[in-house]
Amino acid sequence: MTAILDIQDVRKSYGSYAALKGVSLSVNQGEFIALVGPSGCGKTTLLKQIAGFEEPDTGRIAIADADMAGVPAAKRPTSMVFQKLALFPHMTVAENIGFPLKLRRTDTAEIKKRVGQMIELMQLKGEYLTRYPRQLSGGEQQRVALARSMVSAPKLLLLDEPLSALDVKLKKVLQAELKRLHRSVGVTFVHVTHDLEEAMMLADRICVMRDGAILQLGTPADIYYRPAGSFVSGFIGETNLLPITVTERTSAGLFYRAADIVDADGRIAADLIAGNVAKGPALLMLRPELLRVLSPGDVADGEIAAEVTEMFGKGGTVQYRARTPGGQMLVVEIPGTSSLPMRIGDKVRLGFTKKDIYVFGAEA
Amino acid sequence: MADEVPRSWRDPDLLIKALPTVLLQTTCFLAPLVMTFLLTFQRSRNFQLQWSWDLWTWTDVFSKPHYWTILGHTIFMAAACVAICLIIAFPIAYGLATRFKAWENEIKVLITFAFITDATLKIYGWALFLDKNGMANYTLSSIGLPPEMVAFLYTDWATLLGMVYSLSAFAIFTLYLSISNIDRSLILAAYDAGAGKFRAHWEVTLPLCKPGIWAGSVLIFLLSVGAFLEPKVLGGGKSPMSAELIRQTFETRVNWPLGAALTLVLMVVSVFIVLLFSRLIGLKRAGLAA
Numbered sequence: 001m002t003a004i005l006d007i008q009d010v011r012k013s014y015g016s017y018a019a020l021k022g023v024s025l026s027v028n029q030g031e032f033i034a035l036v037g038p039s040g041c042g043k044t045t046l047l048k049q050i051a052g053f054e055e056p057d058t059g060r061i062a063i064a065d066a067d068m069a070g071v072p073a074a075k076r077p078t079s080m081v082f083q084k085l086a087l088f089p090h091m092t093v094a095e096n097i098g099f100p101l102k103l104r105r106t107d108t109a110e111i112k113k114r115v116g117q118m119i120e121l122m123q124l125k126g127e128y129l130t131r132y133p134r135q136l137s138g139g140e141q142q143r144v145a146l147a148r149s150m151v152s153a154p155k156l157l158l159l160d161e162p163l164s165a166l167d168v169k170l171k172k173v174l175q176a177e178l179k180r181l182h183r184s185v186g187v188t189f190v191h192v193t194h195d196l197e198e199a200m201m202l203a204d205r206i207c208v209m210r211d212g213a214i215l216q217l218g219t220p221a222d223i224y225y226r227p228a229g230s231f232v233s234g235f236i237g238e239t240n241l242l243p244i245t246v247t248e249r250t251s252a253g254l255f256y257r258a259a260d261i262v263d264a265d266g267r268i269a270a271d272l273i274a275g276n277v278a279k280g281p282a283l284l285m286l287r288p289e290l291l292r293v294l295s296p297g298d299v300a301d302g303e304i305a306a307e308v309t310e311m312f313g314k315g316g317t318v319q320y321r322a323r324t325p326g327g328q329m330l331v332v333e334i335p336g337t338s339s340l341p342m343r344i345g346d347k348v349r350l351g352f353t354k355k356d357i358y359v360f361g362a363e364a
Numbered sequence: 365m366a367d368e369v370p371r372s373w374r375d376p377d378l379l380i381k382a383l384p385t386v387l388l389q390t391t392c393f394l395a396p397l398v399m400t401f402l403l404t405f406q407r408s409r410n411f412q413l414q415w416s417w418d419l420w421t422w423t424d425v426f427s428k429p430h431y432w433t434i435l436g437h438t439i440f441m442a443a444a445c446v447a448i449c450l451i452i453a454f455p456i457a458y459g460l461a462t463r464f465k466a467w468e469n470e471i472k473v474l475i476t477f478a479f480i481t482d483a484t485l486k487i488y489g490w491a492l493f494l495d496k497n498g499m500a501n502y503t504l505s506s507i508g509l510p511p512e513m514v515a516f517l518y519t520d521w522a523t524l525l526g527m528v529y530s531l532s533a534f535a536i537f538t539l540y541l542s543i544s545n546i547d548r549s550l551i552l553a554a555y556d557a558g559a560g561k562f563r564a565h566w567e568v569t570l571p572l573c574k575p576g577i578w579a580g581s582v583l584i585f586l587l588s589v590g591a592f593l594e595p596k597v598l599g600g601g602k603s604p605m606s607a608e609l610i611r612q613t614f615e616t617r618v619n620w621p622l623g624a625a626l627t628l629v630l631m632v633v634s635v636f637i638v639l640l641f642s643r644l645i646g647l648k649r650a651g652l653a654a
Contacts, residue, residue, distance in 0.1 A: 053552055073555040086553035090571045099567075102558035152558070 010059030019045040019214040034199035037209035069153040079154035085145040087133040094129040100152040118147035154330040159191040196236035288333035290356040300351025403624035411618040421621040435535040442588035453535035459543040479533035518600030526594035535580035542576025
């Protein structure tokens with residue numbers, strides 16, 4: 001696969017504040033990549049460098065093998081969907097969508113045709129063409145903004161948290177819409193969001209950023225099940241992190257000891273391990289849905305004894321909180337059934353298989 | 365956008381609440397206007413007002429091209445003043461709203477101070493500065509330029525200079541407000557769509573400034589139509605403008621009916637021009653009306 005976007009060691013500072021501390025990233029043609037991180041992590045700054053609104057202090061950005069240094073935003077084959085959408089209030093929907101074409105001196109008939117195609121692609125109604133943005137609903141404005149960004153057939157579509165201001169229901173609809181759009185047009189999407197769940201739903205690959213650097217770049221499954229450290233693991237959903245002591249590490253896997261894990265004779269095996277694990281203290285990650293309640297006689301690769309302290313029905317699933325004898329709180333999520341397997345105060349055995357756990361270095 | 369108040373003008377509660385305002389408007393604004401209108405149907409003879417109730421004054425107004433020449437000149441000067449003010453104010457307001465953010469408040473205070481200094485003082489200051497033996501000529505001749513280079517005191521240009529000087533602050537502030545209200549991402553969106561600096565300005569910044577341009581223009585136009593100090597002091601009274609003509613008619617010629625008629629003509633023409641332009645610019649269409 002060819003890289004449509006190639007970022008090499010990009011750095012950017014504002015005064016004494018380093019917003020990007022050497023970011024390298026390569027995005028493939030047609031890929032949907034999400035830049036995720038808490039506010040101030042540099043994701044929007046990175047997007048600005050790609051769009052050409054700002055020039056990086058050092059480093060190289062290439063789009064379709066062309067170096068973008070010194071190329072202004074107007075000349076780049078990128079198109080941005082802004083957080084506040086930035087629809088021109090003095091232009092009608094048709095004028096807004098046709099604006100990039102008008103600037104490229106496309107003839108009127110062609111503009112009309114392309115705008116019509118966009119309206120159809122975005123599933124907007126034809127009568128909206130003569131309306132002004134403020135006469136449309138939030139979701140419709142969103143579609144117009146997308147249409148304006150796509151009309152000039154950019155190589156890269158940059159999305160700067162365009163869904164962050166919407167209510168949950170509309171957000172879900174537009175997320176599905178984005179996914180459909182990405183499949184149908186085949187343009188490369190770079191989507192900035194602080195919502196890792198959104199990134200999980202949409203992206204082929206996710207790039208988790210923090211403090212101006214990339215923490216992890218990987219598929220949604222990588223990020224969820226094999227996070228690079230506790231920050232990434234805690235960034236989405238709930239998770240259980242248990243302190244363990246690695247006793248032995250071989251090329252096949254590792255063995256560890258942990259206070260709360262029953263029968264910890266120092267020979268409990270783990271399959272999935274991060275690169276930074278050495279002998280000594282480490283963290284073991286267990287997603288709540290990968291723990292199960294053991295009936296008498298059941299055996300598992302690992303076993304934790306705990307007492308149920310809280311219970312939350314979530315409809316499709318039930319979430320429990322349980323305390324181990326060592327005082328560690330655990331989150332367990334199991335499919336909801338009409339009869340509950342545990343009640344508050346129950347002493348239970350929780351089991352997991354060794355392929356479901358993930359071990360990483362404690363300091364990461 | 366403000367919430368719409370679903371109230372009828374027949375709502376008795378509302379009428380009572382509005383009464384003070386209505387009374388004030390009627391006594392202080394409407395009544396004088398009606399009196400002015402009635403005055404135009406009288407005559408003046410030997411500096412005495414005569415209650416004749418005829419169209420003599422109006423016949424006079426419409427038969428003497430002199431008044432209309434002055435009116436035309438006034439409108440032209442006012443239009444020129446509006447144009448020059450906008451041209452000067454735009455870069456200042458733009459700079460203030462975008463480039464000189466750090467100095468914004470200091471600059472605004474300075475402009476305000478210059479603006480609220482007494483107009484008479486400022487205009488006489490300019491007269492002294494531009495005088496044949498004034499500062500401007502003195503400075504120029506002292507660096508070796510021919511004497512009396514600055515000879516435009518007592519011309520229309522000097523009048524215009526005075527008017528622009530007194531009124532440009534209106535344009536600066538209205539434009540400044542408009543420009544600083546423009547969302548920065550709109551400009552970025554224009555660049556992103558492929559617009560150069562100039563094109564983004566022309567297609568986005570300028571249209572979005574329309575309300576400010578319009579508000580400033582109306583203020584400056586109406587105030588310059590009423591300007592009398594500048595044409596008198598800086599223009600030397602050689603080509604009087606309407607306001608000065610009206611003042612003379614009332615004070616010097618003591619012809620109140622004629623003065624009243626000229627006032628009404630000036631008002632009607634000014635309001636007509638403002639309405640005409642608001643139609644042409646079509647603020648409503650673009651939904652940019654404040």
